[in-house]
Amino acid sequence: MSAIDVNGVAAEIVALETAALERWLAGDPSGFLDISDEDVVYFDPFLDRRLDGVAALTAYYEKLRGKIRAARFELLNPKVQRAGDMAVFTYNFVSWGEDESALRWHCTEVYARRGDAWKIVQTHWSFASGRRS
Secondary structure, eight states: OOHHHHHHHHHHHHHHHHHHHHHHTTTOTHHHHHTEEEEEEEEOTTSSSOEESHHHHHHHHHHHTTTOOOSEEEEEEEEEEEETTEEEEEEEEEEEOTTOOEEEEEEEEEEEEETTEEEEEEEEEEEEEEEEO
16 A cells, blocks of 8 residues: 555545534534444443444434534644554544633544445544643
8 A cells, every 4th residue: 555545545534524523513413424334333421331323323413413513623633544444543632612612632533444435433532631721
C-alpha cells in the first residue's frame, strides 16, 4: 500500500467525521447515522452500557436531536491507522458553546470498508480531563 493511498484514506475518514460533527453540533445526529454500519457498537460516558446496532444508536440519537449545539469545534491530534479494510481514527475533540465554555473529549472511531464506502463499526467517546473551561 502506498503512502498516497494511506493519506487518501486518512483524508476521506477525517472529512466524513468532520461533516458528521458539523451536523451533530447543529442539532442533527443523522450525519453520524449515515456513516454508521448496521452492526455499529457505541460507547459514551452518558450510557451505562454499550449500544449494539444502528437501530439502537438511532433511538438514542433521536432523543438528542435538536438539543446538541456548539458555536465551533476543533479536532486535535487526529490520527488514522489503517490495516486493510479497517481504519482506526483517534482524536481529541473540543467544542465551544455560545458562552465560550469548552467541552473536551477523546474519541476513537473504527471504520470498515463496506463496498466503496467507509462506515463506522465502533465508536468510543470519553471525557478528557479538564473537560469544562
